[in-house]
Amino acid sequence: MNLKKMSGFDIGYKVFVYVFCTLFALICLYPMICVLSYSVTPYMEYLEHPLRLIPSHFDFSAYQKLLGFDLVYSGYRNTIFITVVGVLLNIFLMCISAYPLSKKDLKGRNFVLGMITVTMFFNGGMIPNFYLVRTIGLYDTIWSLIIPGVLGAYNLILMKNFMTQIPDSLEESAVIDGANEFVVLFRIIIPLSKPAIATFIIFHAVAQWNGYFNAILYTVKRSLWPLMLVLREMVVEDGMNMVNQGQISDSSLTTIFTMKMAIIIIAVLPIICIYPFLQQYFTKGLMVGSVKG
Amino acid sequence: MTKKTTAAAAAGKPAGNGLPSWLAYIARKKYLYIMLIPCVVYFFIFNYIPMYGVLIAFKDFNFKLGILGSPWIGFENFEYMFGLSDFYEVLRNSIVLSVLRMIFTFPFPIILALLMNDIAIPKYQKTVQTIIYLPHFVSWVVIGGILVNFLSPTNGAVNNIIKSMGGEPIFFLGDPKYFRTLVVLTSIWKDSGWGTIIYLAAITSIPAELYEASTMDGANKLQNLWYVTLPSIKSTVVIMFILQMGRIMSNGFEQVYILQNTRNLSVSDVFETYTYRVGMVGGRYSFATTVGLFTSVVSIIFLLASNKLANALGEEGIW
16 A cells, blocks of 8 residues: 555545444454354353353353254254245246246237336235235145245346346357257256356345244244244243243253353354355345346 | 237238247247246236235125125225324334434445445455345344343343443333334344445446546545545435335334334334234234235335436436
């Protein structure tokens, strides 16, 4: 940096930029680090030194105790299922829908696009959706957490815009060879759309993993609860419920706090672990829609 | 349909295989149309049938009778709604929260993006980006869980610190006066970093020559920001703001519901949570649909009006 040529104001501004951005990044990270630290700190030590981030000795008993909860297992299983199946369905439907919609000369395309766009601005609302889910028999099944919302107008249009940008010339050689559109889509278009697909995989996976609204609305059976509903009951609602139900054999209530911290870590860990690997895609992929198509 | 078929057949030249031209067109593009079927069926069932379902608002809805079988009651629910003091409280809460978000949450990612763009060390910029996107991937349940436990008046870390300094513990989540602050702060924490992506992209697409020229003319950092950067990202900001206006009635169920409790209900009850409580918990389906329809209509009016306003001010808007 050429500090000599900079005025005093510019230097002050530079310092402010670095301090502000660093501080905000630390604030983003700090709560999660606290949770991680508290989950392995003996409770009595936490009470004495709430600000200490590295415990005098690591205590993994909270994680061990969590292994005794059936609800944690079923929650994890359900969440993994709705995330994996939801993402597969979402990406498959997005690809086969976006491709024909990216053909500008296809008759009826504008009608379908219009029909999709309207849903971005108007929807029936909570009760009509609930009534629909009940009527078609999805209510209180795992599919009620997958099918409603599997295809969203906004992301579909972004995907369509991305495919529109792929030059037609890339398809032409295949068409001349007599390949039909399915072959062109799967052999040529989808491989070229990898950055966009990676982005939408992240979007949908995060939504499926983190959301709890559909589960509150559409499920009754606790065995269907995704991890986030289990987490909500154990961590946000009173953790005492678990004690009353006799699920904690250990009589010391004080460990509940540590267990809450541990289950938060268990719930966010998969997302945090895959995130850095996918980050390179979504910064680029999110821009796919910025060109109007 | 038959009329249309014959008209089309009469108008179009018969194709080589004897089919009317429009049918031949569909036959030629059949794979593309087959691909579109799931999408059209999906949007029809999961978006258009619920739109038809808003008729519930005008009926004395009964699950056994269905939408068609339930008796009409006209605008009775709307009259009831507008006469209800609860409704005005919920309306006030929803709009106050939305306006607070527009004032505090909305500009934050823009400022953050502008500052981040001036980090001259690429590695450092990348690290900051990686970290500030992270909260977007954290569920509201987790954020709620952290707040409930860290802010707990009995043994939460924050109150332990307050107590150790001789202060009285504060029940942040139970006291209505802290609710709105918590909503705004958690929104900033969760999504500001993520929100910078779109603005950073707009900023990096500004040609470097513009800055060179203005620096040559003696502009300092702040003048560059004001005369070059801001005008260049204005259209992105306007579009984001119009979309934000379209969300004036919505505050997101998941965030508000997780921070809500009986003590702060007087300020925390917004349309989403109210509809849920009245409709799903209370079983008053017709009335809850009425409230939902009201919010949808108001949202669209706000969206269209702000888009119109943007157009009138010479901006492109969303269409």
